[in-house]
Amino acid sequence: MAPEVLDDIEACFAAGWTDGRPVVPPTRERVERMLGPWAARRDELVAVLAPGQGRATVEKIAANAVMAGCLPEHLPVVLEAVRAIAEPAFCLEDVVTTVHSVSPLLVVTGPLAEKLEMNGGGNALGHGNRANATIGRALMLVIQNIGMARPGGLDATTIGHPGKFGFCFTESAESPWQPLHVDRGLAAEDSAVTAYGADGPFCICDFGRPTPEELIESLADSLAMPGSYNAFFRDELWIVMSPEHADGVARHGWSKDDVRQAFWERARVPAGRLKRRSLYGFADAVIAPDWYEGAEDGDLIPLCRRPEQVVVLCAGGPYGGYSAGILGMVGSVTRKIEEQAL
């Protein structure tokens, strides 16, 4: 590597533009290459991003995508992801400034995910795939450099979250069910990105040959934790089922709706446990949730208000009785990726 490139990388560190890891320096040439056909729209405002109210133009987003290591064909996904997190339903300001450990998670679905060779197979939620890694990283750089939610500054998280380096994957090609964007009313031939304010993934293993009911009970029992935000706020949560687990319920004729309903019925925490444990202090000193008044100790409090708030996906390698639960904040937003950009 040429010494001047190393100097540029150090200059990016010095300017406070990085996430703590080296970035690709956003030279004019690299940003122009990233913009490609978007160059004519470089000044177009994509979104205003909380908490800093920074104006995210196409060119500013492209500069962050360069730094993240994106390829030009990744840019349409990053642009749409920025629009998704800026929608009021995502509650960006809450997600990126809270003391809680939560980070925007992206799931890209549809033909574009395949075209970009995104990983929905083994290690889908982990490292090793360029599109997964750089699209997720680009969004986080946008949040810190344009939204101004910087660690140690407006990002006030107490513990933090490894997903803040970037958290992005696609669904498995082996999924027995339709992809997430079709669940949300888009056509199968559309491509879309869904953004969710996510806790870290919680791995759940079940190696037996359980019935669908038994498997969903394993997932529900594992996630019904009194210390989670979901136990208190009862917002959306995600279940990422491995192909082995998904096939295990789908071959019995179970749809995603069946999984949602069964999980919702089982993923509950006794009110008494919540009152004495995680909520002790919170409900007394902060503000009580709607279920709190009058709840008997034995009442079972579901992790979500409604079964529809349980989002079911399929991702991961072909073998292994593992799934992941991803609890989180508020609700996710799905956006169709602009067709003209594909």
Place this chain on the structure above:
Amino acid sequence: MTDHLVSPVADSFAPRDLAARPQAITGTVALVDGMLNAKAQWGQGILDAVEAELHARHPGATVERIARPQLGATPAEVWAAAMADRYAALVIAAGD
């Protein structure tokens, strides 16, 4: 030196829209603690200071301490509309 690099940092910021500040307040001003349960007596000190300042600046105004609805019990927009109907102004002490 980063002059030859395209800054990834926002170079303009959208101002937040602020509600018009009334010159005078008559009627009842509601004081609510944004996060804290009034029963717990946390954070009421800041509302004590606001109340004192309101009495000094707007002697015609009366003050009422209210509690936020429980989480999830009332949609935010419904509660906001009810507050707008009922009070001349609403002061929320923000917290995290």
